[in-house]
Amino acid sequence: CPLGPALLFVKVGRGEEEGRRFYACSASRDRKDCNFFQWEDEKVSEARLAAREEYNRSHQPSFTHTQNVERYKNFVLLPLSKRRFCQECQQLLLPAEWEKHSSHQFLCGISTAQLRSPSQLLYPLENKKTNAQYLFADRSCRFLLDLVMSLGFKRVLSIGTPRLHEVIQSKASQEDDFGVRSLLLDIDFRYSQFYTEDEFCHYNMFNHYFFGGEAARETCRKFLHQDKGEGVIMVTDPPFGGLVEALASSFKKLMAMWKDTEEEGRNNQEVPMFWIFPYFFESRILEFFPTFSMLDYQVDYDNHALYKHGKTGRRQSPVRIFTNLSPGMIVLPAEEGYRFCAICQRYVSSGNQHCEICNSCTSKDGRQWKHCVLCKKCVKPSWFHCNKCNCCALEDHTCEKTDAGCFVCGKTGHKRSACPSLS
Ligand code: SAH
Numbered sequence: 001c002p003l004g005p006a007l008l009f010v011k012v013g014r015g016e017e018e019g020r021r022f023y024a025c026s027a028s029r030d031r032k033d034c035n036f037f038q039w040e041d042e043k044v045s046e047a048r049l050a051a052r053e054e055y056n057r058s059h060q061p062s063f064t065h066t067q068n069v070e071r072y073k074n075f076v077l078l079p080l081s082k083r084r085f086c087q088e089c090q091q092l093l094l095p096a097e098w099e100k101h102s103s104h105q106f107l108c109g110i111s112t113a114q115l116r117s118p119s120q121l122l123y124p125l126e127n128k129k130t131n132a133q134y135l136f137a138d139r140s141c142r143f144l145l146d147l148v149m150s151l152g153f154k155r156v157l158s159i160g161t162p163r164l165h166e167v168i169q170s171k172a173s174q175e176d177d178f179g180v181r182s183l184l185l186d187i188d189f190r191y192s193q194f195y196t197e198d199e200f201c202h203y204n205m206f207n208h209y210f211f212g213g214e215a216a217r218e219t220c221r222k223f224l225h226q227d228k229g230e231g232v233i234m235v236t237d238p239p240f241g242g243l244v245e246a247l248a249s250s251f252k253k254l255m256a257m258w259k260d261t262e263e264e265g266r267n268n269q270e271v272p273m274f275w276i277f278p279y280f281f282e283s284r285i286l287e288f289f290p291t292f293s294m295l296d297y298q299v300d301y302d303n304h305a306l307y308k309h310g311k312t313g314r315r316q317s318p319v320r321i322f323t324n325l326s327p328g329m330i331v332l333p334a335e336e337g338y339r340f341c342a343i344c345q346r347y348v349s350s351g352n353q354h355c356e357i358c359n360s361c362t363s364k365d366g367r368q369w370k371h372c373v374l375c376k377k378c379v380k381p382s383w384f385h386c387n388k389c390n391c392c393a394l395e396d397h398t399c400e401k402t403d404a405g406c407f408v409c410g411k412t413g414h415k416r417s418a419c420p421s422l423s
């Protein structure tokens with residue numbers, strides 16, 4: 001489809017065991033955005049293949065990356081008064097193109113500072129299922145950059161992190177002694193207007209597809225291999241609706257790209273990585289990357305009302321950093337309440353208490369969790385042990401077995417709070 005190779009899925013009907021396999025768009029779960037569909041064993045006629053190719057061609061961006069780089073060079077030569085950005089087409093305009101966009105809304109006097117922060121100029125693509133562009137709040141972006149620098153990294157492969165990329169590139173262009181560089185891999189082609197082929201690759205992280213072909217792949221490979229592959233870290237913040245399995249497979253391929261050097265002894269090493277994702281995906285991520293651990297740091301976003309940090313009276317963010325670096329190395333800001341647990345040897349959030357029985361700081365969501373002796377683990381503070389389900393759950397959950405009884409004794413007719421056995 002226009003977004004590169006499709007992925008193989010399986011549709012399992014009720015009561016069926018095997019299910020039927022089919023190909024669908026790797027990046028879009030919404031048929032409205034991409035309706036590519038093909039049964040695995042389906043024979044596709046020549047005519048349909050040709051139509052498909054034609055369709056894919058017609059869904060390519062109107063300018064190539066190379067053309068956009070050329071246009072940018074001309075754009076920056078213009079005096080401020082002639083620098084326009086069409087908001088409808090999300091495109092920098094050259095004077096010859098004004099006419100064509102005359103009925104569109106546009107911004108004037110685009111400054112160098114604005115060109116250095118395209119993520120502020122472009123509107124975020126919030127389409128939940130496909131792009132889900134949620135930009136880091138300054139607090140989190142600065143934290144990530146400080147972290148990368150304090151750990152001594154020199155190159156950041158920014159996979160779906162345009163704001164981190166732009167902060168790095170912008171500093172690099174203004175401060176002579178700023179030693180960090182970034183390469184952005186993102187599906188949002190609008191960024192090709194602001195970055196050269198060495199700074200941005202149009203990339204799909206669900207199928208490891210480089211839209212720019214072999215040349216773009218080579219750019220990425222070279223970036224990973226600079227300085228004998230030393231000093232590079234991968235940072236990614238994929239859309240949360242994304243399939244963990246597909247993402248993990250792409251990240252492994254990027255890691256393999258890095259391993260594939262003449263340097264000896266890379267075989268057992270992994271590229272250091274920060275994978276930013278909600279905490280409830282922990283077990284899924286660990287399934288694919290057993291060496292990873294989840295940090296307590298809450299990642300904050302600008303344009304996402306729900307995913308903001310708890311400290312300033314706003315809601316807590318469920319988004320965390322997963323990494324293959326040793327968590328003890330990663331210092332979380334004390335001014336935001338994080339503290340070091342000497343037993344766990346890692347920084348934890350203020351509400352995360354060390355549980356003597358689990359022998360670990362067990363909270364995942366920043367609130368203080370409580371230990372359940374029956375479950376033999378810590379659970380959310382709002383949960384109670386349900387004797388019917390034989391595990392902890394919200395008090396008003398629907399039991400797996402019918403007619404919910406008391407959480408304590410399991411009998412029907414009263415709730416936990418009125419259980420006679422409690423008194
Ligand atoms: N917090 C980040 C942005 C994360 S939003 C920041 O501030 O830099 C998710 C990003 O992933 C967006 O930039 C979006 O364009 C990109 N993205 C979404 N689907 C993608 C895909 N299939 N392949 C590559 N990038 C994708």
Ligand code: ZN
Binds near residue numbers: 345354355359360
């Ligand atoms: Zn602890």
Ligand code: ZN
Binds near residue numbers: 357358359372378
């Ligand atoms: Zn415990």
Ligand code: ZN
Binds near residue numbers: 372376386
């Ligand atoms: Zn329990």
Ligand code: ZN
Binds near residue numbers: 397
């Ligand atoms: Zn129950």
